[in-house]
Structure formats: structure tokens, C-alpha cells
Amino acid sequence: MKAAAFDYAKPKMLSAAIALLAEAGEDARLIAGGQTLLATLNLRLSEPSILIDITNLDELKGISVIGNQLRIGALVTHTEIEDSKLIAQHAPLLKAAVPHIAHRAIRNLGTWGGSLAYGDPAAEWPACSLALNATMLIAGPNGERRISAQDFFIDLYTTSLEPNEILVATEMPIASSDQVFYFHELARRHGDYAVAGLALVANKAGNVLSECTFTFFSVGATPVMATKAQALVEGKSLNDDLIASAVAAARGEIEAIADITNSAETKQHLIGVLLERGLKHLIA
Amino acid sequence: MSLKKKITLTVNGSVVNAEIEPRRHLVDFLREDLHLKGPHLGCEQGACGACTVKVNGQIIRGCLYLAVQADGCVVETIEGLTKIGALGDLQEAFMRHNAMQCGFCSSGMLLAAAELIEKQPNATREEVREWISGNYCRCTGYHSIVDAIMAVLEARAKGEKIKPVVALA
Numbered sequence: 178m179k180a181a182a183f184d185y186a187k188p189k190m191l192s193a194a195i196a197l198l199a200e201a202g203e204d205a206r207l208i209a210g211g212q213t214l215l216a217t218l219n220l221r222l223s224e225p226s227i228l229i230d231i232t233n234l235d236e237l238k239g240i241s242v243i244g245n246q247l248r249i250g251a252l253v254t255h256t257e258i259e260d261s262k263l264i265a266q267h268a269p270l271l272k273a274a275v276p277h278i279a280h281r282a283i284r285n286l287g288t289w290g291g292s293l294a295y296g297d298p299a300a301e302w303p304a305c306s307l308a309l310n311a312t313m314l315i316a317g318p319n320g321e322r323r324i325s326a327q328d329f330f331i332d333l334y335t336t337s338l339e340p341n342e343i344l345v346a347t348e349m350p351i352a353s354s355d356q357v358f359y360f361h362e363l364a365r366r367h368g369d370y371a372v373a374g375l376a377l378v379a380n381k382a383g384n385v386l387s388e389c390t391f392t393f394f395s396v397g398a399t400p401v402m403a404t405k406a407q408a409l410v411e412g413k414s415l416n417d418d419l420i421a422s423a424v425a426a427a428r429g430e431i432e433a434i435a436d437i438t439n440s441a442e443t444k445q446h447l448i449g450v451l452l453e454r455g456l457k458h459l460i461a
Numbered sequence: 462m463s464l465k466k467k468i469t470l471t472v473n474g475s476v477v478n479a480e481i482e483p484r485r486h487l488v489d490f491l492r493e494d495l496h497l498k499g500p501h502l503g504c505e506q507g508a509c510g511a512c513t514v515k516v517n518g519q520i521i522r523g524c525l526y527l528a529v530q531a532d533g534c535v536v537e538t539i540e541g542l543t544k545i546g547a548l549g550d551l552q553e554a555f556m557r558h559n560a561m562q563c564g565f566c567s568s569g570m571l572l573a574a575a576e577l578i579e580k581q582p583n584a585t586r587e588e589v590r591e592w593i594s595g596n597y598c599r600c601t602g603y604h605s606i607v608d609a610i611m612a613v614l615e616a617r618a619k620g621e622k623i624k625p626v627v628a629l630a
Contacts, residue, residue, distance in 0.1 A: 179486075179489075179505075182464055182482060182484050184464065184483060185527070185529050208530075211527070211530075215486070215524070215527070219505045219506060219525075228483065228527075230530065280573075280592070280596075281580075281595065282573065282595060283507060283525070283595070285519040285520060285521055286521050286522075368591075368594055
């Protein structure tokens, strides 16, 4: 199918993009990589009056380290994350996650910020940003505001972004030398959306984990943390018994939602499979 | 509201000026306006990879990219890359290994394979399968396609080149 007609504008300044967004109203859509948007336009699931192409906005570009924070611009592509030495050094979880995102031709265009702003619960970046305690930098008509990833993802494809706001970048603490991580997703075909996935981050000393985040994705309406399971392993020596308790806790506290091909029970089961694999990986 | 936009881009080495509707995606523009029939349209949802072309040196899905976004960009299709011989050894390996099948997916497969060879010259067979899984082959001919790509990787690792038997167009 072909997209319905729409207008197109490509502002050069962030302020101009925000003004255009306000002027165009709720029928406007921002386009960066467009790797989800174009598919929905082609299927006429979305019929915006205008696309505002934000790929000229310099404020939204680049990966940098500022003090102990890693800043990733909203326009940074999945491929840039895949190839970045700064990411490999300071956010190895992202480096591990990126090959799971679709395929190279899509990673070459799709963006970090686009994935976050779209808020797909099956996508990798919302879960990773939550696991790494990222802060979203958002620009709107009243200036900039910051919000934690924890408060950003509200519901299915719903974030706290207002219709006249633009996600500029995210900041997250850089990985410390004792930080360990595990990323895995179960998918029908490599590159497909996950049936269930886990982004696990913790600090590790010997077999003792602290500051654990177990973030599951593609199991609920947003990425979701297994806070009880996290608390259970926190500060204790990891062994098979503790892993079994954590698995039971995670299965008990997360209420999985079925998708078109997988039942809630399957996903509930996979939550435990992923956590068991992740924790065993950390003590192997 | 004028729905047509003027764009200037470079396609296979030639500067192209056009006036197009913003909703026209790149592959329709290449096929219908420029009569470049190498890139194919399959699913128009980014799943099948038949529409793969290069923009500014990187492979992209031509159905998930608007022609208006390509304003000021360098676009390369199978036609242009064949002409300059960039894919010569891959094309020869595809023919030798019977990886062409019906040929509908081949232009996308070749462009995707070329980027793999550039980015991961030491790719394993498993990595080749993973990479090429982004391009559908409905002849179920992946085995021969993977064989062909592996042959090029192995030849290049030895510093050899598979010489085309068929003269380039």
C-alpha cells in the first residue's frame, strides 16, 4: 500500500521545529529514521497532515561523555551505537543489545530517540534506558525539562512526551569497572521483535550483586522491572538456591500480557527462563 | 498547501532534479520516475529487503525512506554498482553457486552482502546467515546465497578475487 498524502518540512533549528509542531497541531508527526513511521504510513495506520523531518537538528546529534554521564543524542542511529567505541566502553549493555534490533539496513536509519519516543514495549532501547537509569532531555515551547526513564514510559506506545515536545537526548551514568550486565531476547527469527527479553545490570563483587536492575521487555505494556527479585539478590552471594528464589519472585511479581502469537503464560514462563540464564551467566 | 517538493540528488553518479509528492517513497521514485527497475518492491513494510539501495554509502530499506528525504543525498542502486564493478566478485559468486534463483531478491541480497563484506570481513557462516536474514528469499534458496557470500569472504581473506566470467554491462 501507499501512504496517504501529507506535507513535509525540514527545519534547521530546534526552536523552528518546536514552533512548527505547535502550528501544525496534533496531526503532525516528527520523522527521524522513520523505520516504524514509514511502515505505518504505507499501511495507512497513520495519516498525518505533515511530517516534520528533524534530521537537520544538530542539538539532537552525537554521542559524548560529560563528566560521569554518557550523552546520546536522539538522532544517533542504531548503527552509530553499534560502531561507537564510547558506547562499547561506557554502556556495553547497549552494544550487546544492538544486534537484536532488526537488520543492518534498518539500523542504518532507525534512531535511539525514535525508539524511545515511540515507546514500543517490545523494543530494546526503552528497556535498556530503564535498566541504565537514563534521564530524558526534552525540549518544548516552555524550554527544556528532564525526566527519568522510570517516569517516561507510561503505557503501550505512550510516553510522558507532550504532543508539542521533542526528545533531544538522554544522559546515563557511565558503566563502572565492577558493573556487569546481561542482555538476551527470545525471538522467532533473529531481528524480529522479542517474544520476551531481559536487560540485566548490576554491580558485582565476587558472587555478590548490588544495585541490580532486572528489566524485562515485550512482556507488558511498558518495559518492567522485577523489583522484588532485585531486592532478593541484593547484597547476597549468588548461588543456585538464590537464583531459584529470584526466578520465582520475578514470575510472581510481573503480570505478563499475551500478544498475537504468545500467551501470557508463555511469557510468564520465559521471564523466569531469561532471569535464570542471566544470573547463571553472571556466576559462570 | 503545495504537496510537491523540489529535490536534487545524485543517483548512480548523475545529478537528478525532480518535483515529487512527499509521500512518494524512494523505490517508487527510482522505479517509476527514473526507470531503475533493479530495486524491487515486496512488502512495503521493511520486512523483505527487496527494496534495498544505498544512501550516502549505507544500505537502507527503500520502502521505508521517502524520496524527499534523499534531497542532497547520494543514492546508488544495483544498476550503478554493477556498472562500476563494485559487486563483480559477489555477482560472479552468486551465479557460480546458483544463488540467483528467481532473481527478485537478488539486488537487495547483493547490496546487503556487500555491506557485510565491508563491515565484517571475518564473518562466520552463522553471522552471514544472521545478517542476510533481513532479506527474504521466497525460493528458499538461502543455502546457496550463504555459500556464495562465504566464497567471496574466503577469497578476499586470501587476497584473491573471484573474476567475473561474464563481461559487465
